[in-house]
């Protein structure tokens with residue numbers, strides 16, 4: 001029997017500005033996202049399709065356990081891709097994530113992007129770009145667009161009403177820009193429920209006039225932040241940062257107004273502020289992760305002290321840079337021992 005082992009990876013994401021506003025039609029100014037809006041089949045899967053799959057898999061309506069949503073997304077993608085491009089051959093799929101799931105870092109989109117790429121490749125809808133002897137390879141722009149559109153549909157299963165931002169980052173990646181501290185409050189939350197809560201709040205009779213200006217302001221912050229980042233040189237100097245820090249502070253307050261804050265995130269912001277650093281939640285909020293901007297002149301001692309205080313709150317933090325390549329195909333022989341070990345345990 002012909003047998004080949006391949007690995008597909010996709011990055012998670014950190015949203016600087018625009019979470020929630022993007023679901024409500026703001027901030028969609030990137031050509032990547034325009035391609036999502038143009039996607040004819042972006043309304044699928046239908047409610048009926050999902051009901052039928054739930055019945056088939058014995059998953060109760062409204063079930064939100066991670067396994068149920070992951071299974072449903074897999075079943076939908078596998079069947080819909082088979083129906084459109086020809087049968088998915090017999091495959092064994094092992095999934096493992098280095099990202100914390102349900103914490104605001106786009107784990108659901110990374111999962112959907114990897115599944116889309118793997119399923120489309122095994123049924124021949126996209127090529128297998130890895131040549132003999134290569135350790136990694138990426139797909140063509142046209143193939144990435146197809147991967148992204150199927151990942152978006154997978155996201156719809158897990159998340160209900162995704163904007164498409166997370167799967168676009170998982171597919172195309174992002175160039176490195178800023179140094180940040182990424183903190184996981186470890187407070188679990190569901191993106192689906194938080195996004196639905198914001199929608200409900202905005203639709204209340206008296207609220208549109210109150211909430212729409214908040215969304216407009218978040219949109220303006222995203223646009224201004226983009227202008228500042230575009231004007232920044234590769235090695236930015238400290239004077240570019242005060243305005244970015246103010247954007248963080250203002251947006252964090254706005255997100256609290258939308259109802260997606262959490263006491264753990266307030267604590268995170270207070271702790272970092274006591275070391276002169278500015279933070280905001282990232283992703284859907286309600287717990288999960290926060291990001292702290294680290295300007296180039298931040299003293300290493302201040303970063304260390306902030307990390308210690310955050311860990312003392314029971315949080316976990318990493319110093320990192322925003323930026324990663326998008327979905328990538330790897331030969332199994334090139335995977336690190338740590339990844340191979342994790343896959344063997346999955």
Ligand SMILES: Nc1ncnc2c1ncn2[C@@H]1O[C@H](COP(=O)(O)OP(=O)(O)OP(=O)(O)O)[C@@H](O)[C@H]1O
Nearest residue numbers: 066069070097102103104105106107108191283284
């Ligand atoms: N490695 C994985 N294996 C299986 N399912 C996964 C995996 N990673 C994520 N998921 C699915 O994604 C769900 C979490 O998605 P959710 O959108 O709530 O959080 P997130 O994507 O981590 O954060 P955000 O959407 O705010 O960036 C899980 O409940 C599970 O169904």
Ligand SMILES: C[C@@](O)(CCO)CC(=O)[O-]
Nearest residue numbers: 019020162163164283284
């Ligand atoms: C809250 C949200 O804006 C970001 C989740 O990472 C949802 C989305 O864009 O789909």
Ligand SMILES: [Mg+2]
Nearest residue numbers: 106108109191
């Ligand atoms: Mg998600």
